[in-house]
Amino acid sequence: MAAILRSVPRVFRGYQCASVPLSARMFQKGADEKCTLANKVAVVTGSTKGIGFAIARRLAQDGAHVVISSRKQQNVDCAVATLKEEGLSVTGTVCHVGKAEDRQHLVTTALEHFGGVDFLVCVAGVNPFVGSTLGTSEQIWDKILDVNVKSPALLLSQLLPHMEKRAGSSVVLVSSVVSYLPMPKLGVYNTSKTALLGLCKSLAVELAPKGIRVNCIAPGIIRTDFGLGEKEKAMMDMLPDMNKIYGLQRLGEPEDCAGIVSFLCSSDASYITGENITVAGFSPRV
Ligand SMILES: NC(=O)c1ccc[n+]([C@@H]2O[C@H](COP(=O)([O-])OP(=O)(O)OC[C@H]3O[C@@H](n4cnc5c(N)ncnc54)[C@H](OP(=O)(O)O)[C@@H]3O)[C@@H](O)[C@H]2O)c1
Numbered sequence: 661m662a663a664i665l666r667s668v669p670r671v672f673r674g675y676q677c678a679s680v681p682l683s684a685r686m687f688q689k690g691a692d693e694k695c696t697l698a699n700k701v702a703v704v705t706g707s708t709k710g711i712g713f714a715i716a717r718r719l720a721q722d723g724a725h726v727v728i729s730s731r732k733q734q735n736v737d738c739a740v741a742t743l744k745e746e747g748l749s750v751t752g753t754v755c756h757v758g759k760a761e762d763r764q765h766l767v768t769t770a771l772e773h774f775g776g777v778d779f780l781v782c783v784a785g786v787n788p789f790v791g792s793t794l795g796t797s798e799q800i801w802d803k804i805l806d807v808n809v810k811s812p813a814l815l816l817s818q819l820l821p822h823m824e825k826r827a828g829s830s831v832v833l834v835s836s837v838v839s840y841l842p843m844p845k846l847g848v849y850n851t852s853k854t855a856l857l858g859l860c861k862s863l864a865v866e867l868a869p870k871g872i873r874v875n876c877i878a879p880g881i882i883r884t885d886f887g888l889g890e891k892e893k894a895m896m897d898m899l900p901d902m903n904k905i906y907g908l909q910r911l912g913e914p915e916d917c918a919g920i921v922s923f924l925c926s927s928d929a930s931y932i933t934g935e936n937i938t939v940a941g942f943s944p945r946v
Pocket residue numbers: 705706707708709710711712729730731732733735736755756757758783784785786807834835836837878879880881882883884885886887888
């Protein structure tokens with residue numbers, strides 16, 4: 661049963677998959693036989709909801725064994741149970757990416773359950789403050805930079821000895837379109853996401869000799885608790901104008917960010933590294 665469910669992933673969007681009848685899933689089998697990430701292992705941070713959850717689900721649908729993680733045990737349990745019910749190969753553990761011991765536990769979990777790691781997808785990110793950049797406390801600066809910028813590099817350094825043993829390893833960072841088009845009142849967050857573009861380039865250069873690729877996606881406004889939460893009203897205020905003038909006239913969905921990550925991990929992207937790809941209904945990049 662698990663194999664049948666795993667073989668028919670791409671017709672699903674979000675939670676709809678559970679409602680697709682088994683006969684329909686079996687009918688789809690031919691279209692999905694090419695499991696691009698079969699037998700690969702992916703570690704995804706911040707993956708119990710929103711963009712991270714959609715990415716974790718898509719990587720698993722495309723054949724990978726996926727390690728789910730976030731700060732709260734109940735969120736991890738819920739995400740793992742949901743994806744296991746869909747026949748996907750996942751495990752999970754608590755990992756606050758800002759805590760060294762949690763990061764180490766994440767590495768250990770991946771090795772114990774799946775015997776290695778091929779892909780790291782760094783989704784976890786925070787924005788605990790809306791207001792003036794120069795009025796931001798040092799504590800808030802440290803928190804945002806620790807979680808959004810330092811933790812992907814520190815986690816990768818812990819995973820590197822294991823990833824370099826595998827052929828075709830790959831890292832995907834999750835920045836934001838605010839790295840190109842800063843949102844008012846989100847100055848520290850904007851800065852952290854711009855830093856990720858530089859981290860992507862630097863890591864790509866550093867790891868190229870080892871054959872490890874590093875890429876980055878920059879989502880626009882995506883329909884998640886984070887994207888549409890109280891604190892992000894500043895983003896929403898700008899949306900009508902931006903979308904009316906430039907965009908695809910809709911908000912992004914978490915699944916809009918998932919296929920591109922699967923592609924960047926896959927061998928189809930084997931000559932792509934150091935790229936920052938905007939997933940925003942329009943790209944403000946020249
Ligand atoms: N939504 C947007 O419009 C948008 C646009 C551009 C970029 N992004 C970026 O996309 C990423 C995900 O955002 P989202 O909209 O999907 O958010 P979300 O729906 O709020 O989900 C955030 C996920 O990250 C986990 N998390 C939060 N802090 C964490 C930490 N310190 N360590 C580990 N896990 C943590 C949360 O679970 P727990 O609470 O259990 O930890 C949850 O699973 C962020 O980096 C964000 O900056 C979002």
